[in-house]
Amino acid sequence: MTTDTARTDDTPTDAARTGATPTDVTPTDAVAAAGLRVLAEARRPDPGLAGPPPPLPGFAASGFNPLVADTADRCLRAHHGAPPAPGRTALLLASSDGDRATARAIDQSAEPGRRPAPLLFFRSNPNAVLGHIAARWGLTGPVVAISPARTVPGRVPQDALDLAALLLADGDADRVLVIAAEQGEDGGHAVAVLVTG
């Protein structure tokens, strides 16, 4: 089992150690309303974490993707220990602003005299970082990205929970890893919850 600050329903000592409860991340009524059970959670910032998330090879130009990848990784480790994850896990990324730094870099690529960076091609949409997580953990469920209109940093939007519940009820996934992330000026906020029906 992991020693980081991610939490799982299998490891109550983690929650006790951080003093956190699942309601810090995902209000219980919202989870219950969606008919979901939380298997594990992770977030950033978190009192147990120092410094920025570790860099993600190939995604150096923006802090968004390391934020997403690290939070997802800690959540999955909290439940599964080490890769791969068994069964079919869907990935659902919910971000209102998305990867703004990369979006800006792509727009600027077309400016006169600029030489577009070839690596921007594979970072040109939010699915790329989800592909990194899926490959690392062997996640074979649906890969989905949405942009909710309003988000609260550190909270999973209700619509993302509703969509996770739909994916589970519809039968294409056994579990859904929901990641809510916003970059912001302060290093960003992310929360990941691994849920099942």
Added chain:
Amino acid sequence: MTGSTSSAHRPRGRPVVTGLGVLSSAGRGLGPLTEATAHGRTAFGPVTRFDVGARRTTRAALLPDDVPLAPTFPLARAVLDAVGQACRQAGLTAADGARTPVLLALHSDERTRSTTDAVAAGVRATWGTAGVTRVYTGACVAAATAVADAAALVAAGRHERVLVAAGHLVEPGVFAVFDAGRALARDGELRPFSAGRTGTLLGDAAAAVLVEAAPAAERRGAAVLARLAGWGRAGDAHHVCRPEPGGAGATRAVEAALARADVAPAEIGYVNANGTGSTLADQAEASALRRVFGRHLAELPVSSSKSVHGHALEASALLELAVTIGALGTGLLPVNASWLGPDPDVGLDLVLDGPRAARPRYALSLNSAFGGANTALLVAPA
């Protein structure tokens, strides 16, 4: 069927399509698009919307001159045009609209929110909806994921109808990075599954479908254009942008779609393939089709209509669903245009030279995206 798809739930609410609107390089409406794709009339030409002088590739499939872009919010207005076509065809009233969720697929960039707000204002004012319910930004499967979710909501009895819309306009930033990433065809033609293919080409599109429960459509007296018999979504678990060479995720997505409809591979009569013109992606997709269809593949007509209308990224799956529905309506399967010769690693029964007359009981529309995302939509004639 594999065990992994056994839990794909069978649809109960019988989702159907009662309205369809589209703007594409073929023009406005389904008729011109169906005609162009059936006969392989490719729409690629020099990009005039912005400067492409510094690019290796300079061609795309843009909206024609008789479908001009609006000076403000051009993407939102194109989407609203498609929505208007779909809702008018379906005979949607404002009272119906008030209870209709709207799922929208768009590229994720700094304009996503303003485009969404403009689409929301338009659908609220004209069709009485509460706005845009959800925005999908998951690259080239964004629109197909939205359609699958709409079908799931209708099938489960959660909603009587769901409006799905999508839009993509060729713009300088994405064009520049696709060109820099050597994703665009160097020879200026999109040649899916062909020997000598060199990449994809981008295209404009806006499209919308009204997905409705068959009993609700019947009560309203709305004509059914096609049935959404099944759908599937699955991941490759392989790479940030490269497909799994054996097409594992696409295989699972197709198997899930077939399982939902309780349809055997031999019952599929046409595949509108993802077929981007990329060497690796086309090969992986052909591998997936071999795995699913086995010996039936030799007699299964396949084409990628991207060869005609280009790759519309987040809108591509809805555009290609429209092509598939159009082909089921006319009985003319679209041509896989610009084909130069066989690729020994592909081995598909491609529709070449001219439209193939056929009346499939079922057709598949397939899409794949970065992140190893795959979707399959199983469509049947009304």
